[in-house]
Amino acid sequence: MENSSVLVIGIGAVGSAFLENSIGFFKKVGVFDGDIISKNNLSNQPFYRDCDLALPTSKVSFALKKIGTLDTATEYKAYERYFTRSDFEIMKDYDLILDFTDNIKSRLIINEGCVKMGKQGVFVSLNEKEGLLYFYRKGACFNCILRNSAGHIKEGCESITSAPEKDFLEFLTQNIFEFYSDKTDGGKIKIFSLKTKKVLSSAIKQDPECEVCVKHVTNKVGNEFLQICSSGIKFSYGKEVDLNRLSSLLNGSKLYGEHLLFNNENKSILISAEGDFLFTGYTKDEAESLLSFCIS
Numbered sequence: 081m082e083n084s085s086v087l088v089i090g091i092g093a094v095g096s097a098f099l100e101n102s103i104g105f106f107k108k109v110g111v112f113d114g115d116i117i118s119k120n121n122l123s124n125q126p127f128y129r130d131c132d133l134a135l136p137t138s139k140v141s142f143a144l145k146k147i148g149t150l151d152t153a154t155e156y157k158a159y160e161r162y163f164t165r166s167d168f169e170i171m172k173d174y175d176l177i178l179d180f181t182d183n184i185k186s187r188l189i190i191n192e193g194c195v196k197m198g199k200q201g202v203f204v205s206l207n208e209k210e211g212l213l214y215f216y217r218k219g220a221c222f223n224c225i226l227r228n229s230a231g232h233i234k235e236g237c238e239s240i241t242s243a244p245e246k247d248f249l250e251f252l253t254q255n256i257f258e259f260y261s262d263k264t265d266g267g268k269i270k271i272f273s274l275k276t277k278k279v280l281s282s283a284i285k286q287d288p289e290c291e292v293c294v295k296h297v298t299n300k301v302g303n304e305f306l307q308i309c310s311s312g313i314k315f316s317y318g319k320e321v322d323l324n325r326l327s328s329l330l331n332g333s334k335l336y337g338e339h340l341l342f343n344n345e346n347k348s349i350l351i352s353a354e355g356d357f358l359f360t361g362y363t364k365d366e367a368e369s370l371l372s373f374c375i376s
């Protein structure tokens with residue numbers, strides 16, 4: 081795959097395992113994630129096990145440091161933030177978009193980007209019972225299946241409580257390579273049962289009412305979004321924030337280079353200079369009011 085390039089969005093349990101499994105396959109790999117490694121989101125993510133937790137480190141910088149030493153032939157590009165609509169242009173630099181994010185909101189933004197930028201993509205999710213892959217290449221988009229899934233599409237990768245199994249990882253990697261090599265059509269969904277190892281495959285029809293791929297209506301969600309996932313509540317401001325100013329607002333917070341950490345008993349807020357917030361232990365209401373306090 082001489083000039084192949086792939087954009088990996090979300091490197092939690094499944095995304096990081098894919099990165100490790102596909103070393104040397106692509107010429108260029110872009111990696112998007114705004115997460116910062118913390119004690120409470122590591123139990124199911126063996127990839128980050130040897131990370132030093134004393135200082136906040138972004139998943140992306142840790143991953144690329146680890147993989148870069150094993151793979152010098154591939155060009156890795158780091159995007160240490162959550163993917164938002166203002167990142168659509170970046171998709172142009174890649175042949176294939178891989179969505180390993182852990183929530184529907186992010187998936188819908190990535191889906192919209194694939195449709196708008198004319199990019200093929202694979203949407204990956206894993207829960208306790210099954211792994212699900214959706215292949216998009218024109219035609220039916222991820223929003224089409226979501227509209228017709230009757231609850232079958234679950235939140236995403238990090239809803240699992242253990243590391244992904246070897247069987248599933250082999251299925252995942254092989255299927256992504258096959259799709260990339262044009263051996264799998266778009267508009268297809270494959271469900272891998274973790275119990276029986278059987279694969280259920282079906283074709284998805286484009287929904288004539290789909291706002292994204294048929295009607296091309298942009299919904300009102302801005303670049304900013306608040307999402308709830310297993311590691312906490314995430315918010316992407318979509319632009320840089322002044323950590324020094326925030327550190328004076330949040331009494332007792334500590335600055336670590338490009339990150340600000342605020343600990344309050346069992347609750348914490350991690351803020352990156354890129355404008356990504358991770359709230360742990362807070363309710364949605366508390367997170368929202370703290371946010372408006374921080375960014376007003």
Ligand SMILES: [Zn+2]
Binds near residue numbers: 221223
């Ligand atoms: Zn659609």
